[in-house]
Amino acid sequence: MSNLVSRAVGGLYQVLRGLITVGRHSFRQPITKEFPDITPDLPGAFRGRLALGVNPLTGEHLCISCRQCERVCPDKCIQITSHKSPETNKPELIDFKIDHGLCMFCGLCTEVCPTNCIINTNDFEMSEYTREALVYDLRKLTLSQEESAYYFAKKEVPLPKPKPAKPEAKPAAAAAKPAAEAKPVAEAKPAAATEPAGQAKAADEEKTAAEAKSADEAKAVGQEKEKLVDKSESAAVSAEALEGKDKKQEDK
Amino acid sequence: MATTSLAAVPSGTVPSTGSYNWVEVFKFARLTVIWLVAIFGAVWITCWAAGELLPHLIEMKCGGQGPSRYVIEGLQACTPLLAILVFIPVNAMFMVLCERRALALFTVRKGPNRVGADGLLQTAADAVKLLFKEDITPRGADVVMFTLAPIIFFAPSVFAAVPLLAAVTSNHELFSITNLPTGIFYVLAMSSIPVVGIVMGGWASNNKYSLVGGLRSAAQAIAYEIPLVLSIITICFLSGTLDVVAIAKGQSDGFWHWNLLGGGVLLSVHSAPAIAAAIGLALCCLLLFGIYLTGACAEINRIPFDLPEAESELVSGYNTEYSGIKFAIFFLAEFTNLFIVSTIAAVMFLGGGASPIPGLLDATFFGGAAGQITAGAAVILVGILCLSCKPVPNTGLLSSGWFGWLCFGLQLVIVAVIALLLGGGASLVSNGLTGWPFNQLSAGHAQLKWLFQSLVNPVTFAGMFWALLKVYTLVIFAILVRGTLPRFRIDQLMDFGWKRLIPLSLILLLAVTFLRELV
Amino acid sequence: MGENLTALTAWAQNHSETTAFYILAFLAIPFAYGVLLDRRIIRSGFLLIGVFGAISGVFLLLQAQFLAMAQIMIYAVGITLVVVIALMLTNPRLEHDVNPAIPVAKTSGIVVSILLFVTIYLSLRSEIWPLSPSPVKADNVLQIGTGLLTYYSLPFEFASVLLLVALIGAIMLARAEHRPPSQMEERLDAQEDLSSERNDNVVQV
Structure with missing residues (x-):
């Protein structure tokens, strides 16, 4: 009997404590972010709209037409058109189509991509009036240089620096590419070739140094700090990228 | 449980500028x-x-x-x-x-x-x-009963509220017609009917989830209606009547006369054993209040007793197949039931429309100077609450910046003017409409005078005010419970109802009967 | 026609109680027939609620408010719901069993119901029903309580004993069967044999 009473009193006490705790919560700052007014700061691993990145330093397209994403896609929403370049004997990208109406944003394609070209961006506002408008072609999929830089920094993936550094395949392809006229990315490439080259190089040096530092620190301090360093490093770039994004939205 | 979840949230993720x-x-x-x-x-x-x-x-x-x-x-x-x-x-x-x-x-x-x-x-x-929305009747459903179920669920809750009106309006002459001699028993009988609607809807939907929801609801309602009714009957023993107006009237003159605290026994005794009995009685009544709230929660299928409409298990149970206006009626009835059980609790345990402290905002209060000042101040406060808010971004009502502050200032001015007008009116009313402008009225203005005097009735106003305050306190408590407690398991629920609450309420019935004689 | 109607309304105004009684009766009797005749047994269970509701209306006419409320609360909701749930949990084939009963059962049923009717009629007729001209007091709970505990205390106690017997019987029926532990083990063994056999079959397949 006394056991019963003590249990009842104990249970009531616990319920009361729970009620008080929940009641106290009503005075906390709400964690709601009212979306259209405040765009949520999504983590880098967020799986939003798919996009194709370019090399943030040189601006060249990262896709090597290996078709691994097309093969792994469970929804078969990726369609790649490519041909074998007569000069280099390498596959060359002609068109890249993703049907975002079919896509379920599983992120498998981004995992298999050997060059980290296809990525999930943080963009989730992609409603359209027709289903056809959800099929994105290469032009709509390819990110600008700034955006690529932003996402490479945000997702903390290694930069595709080795690519231009690699002696055999890549420079050759880069050299061969201006010749091939069937590129919708063409607009990006002359830019990469001419004036931002010096800038890119400067940024490159800075970045390598910063990255080495950050890598050391990451081991010592942990992820938080690394993120901070990354942020400070790519602050200017990401600001530009965001501006670009805003402009794009305005265009829409 | 709750404390661990608090601790689990890293402080960095909550963008708290101040602590509150x-x-x-x-x-x-x-x-x-x-x-x-x-x-x-x-x-x-x-x-x-x-x-x-x-x-x-x-x-x-x-x-x-x-x-x-x-x-x-x-x-x-x-x-x-x-x-x-x-x-x-x-x-x-x-x-x-x-x-x-x-x-x-x-x-x-x-x-x-x-x-x-x-x-x-x-x-x-x-x-x-x-x-x-389109009103869909599923194939294979029993159409007549499918249509009848929401009505049977909703109609009794409308009728059940009738006698309570007399109790919360301090027995106003227009509402005294609703005062039945078996008032509280009528309310209980009416509020026991909705479960028929739930079982009916669950069976007629031709859906196994709905059926299980309906069955659970019936089992639960039968189990928890007994302690609920026993607790109410015990309070009727204490008051010596079934008449809700009489029960509410017996609890006036301050919160120490509430049935929650034993119905005024705490202050009226002088010998030691009687004091002990009075304290025992008050404890019993507190427990009875707890039993009533538990039973009422189960009766109206609210968390933690929401097994009949458990979304995670039964896809919301008996109203799975309902849509459109029928679903709206179910929804309406659920909240009406919550309001009605809260009103019953307020009338039976918390004194209905009586003021918790005698002289505070009741009929005698409206005559004095304090009444005028308080009425004016209350109107100003309510006006500020209604119209203004510190201009923070994204309120939807105001924007930040100089324009927001301008709006804020304008609102303050408007509120002040309205408050002054209404406060003046309130003070006139509290004078019984015999003061300055009214003694200037000639016989031709008798209509105008009648208009004001019939529109404002301080007795009923005070009763309604306190009743609404008490009822909504209970409603918000129910919401707090909903935000806190997880759902019962069905066997625990039955166990708790039959093996714990019913014996406890029977014991309390006996205890209150004897302690009442001792005091 | 119009004269008839006015005469009817005048009569209804003078005999409002009788009119209300007939309205309730015309509600109750079809409901009762529905209980008997509806093939869907759950539905007839719900119709029973209507019958009890109409009867509580009759109680209200007799100014027995408390009894009317108790009728709704206990019979119309509590007991009928239990009946409905019991029906839902029993064999669903009941609904589709439209075979006419065996002739013997039919005739015996008719005989029994006639006998019952005659008995009730005779007993009702033999009783003297005193009518008091004074109206019933509104607060008649006191009268009911006094009656139950003084004049009718013996039937009241009998009824409670009957309920107790029913309760004990229900518990006896519902109680889990207690077997000696050896038997339990045997049953478990048998189950294991069965399952192993099944496994064997699977392997063979």
């Missing part, structure tokens, strides 16, 4: 005040129009004899029903919004704050949406 967030609490209070004033005003004006104004006009035009007499009496007899019919839908609309906002507060969210100013009209929009 008064803005949301303030907005919730503002919303509640606006809605309650609207509901209160609507019901008050309707009752006044049907019960006072129209009969008065008819009497002026046709005289008080003959067929017009029947019309007048019919109108006055219909007033309580009209009051309920106006009150229940509007009130349920507000309660849905109140529940969503309060729950958002308890779970550190913001809740609906987009439709209208600061989400004021959210449920109105929802109601319109539900009315226009």
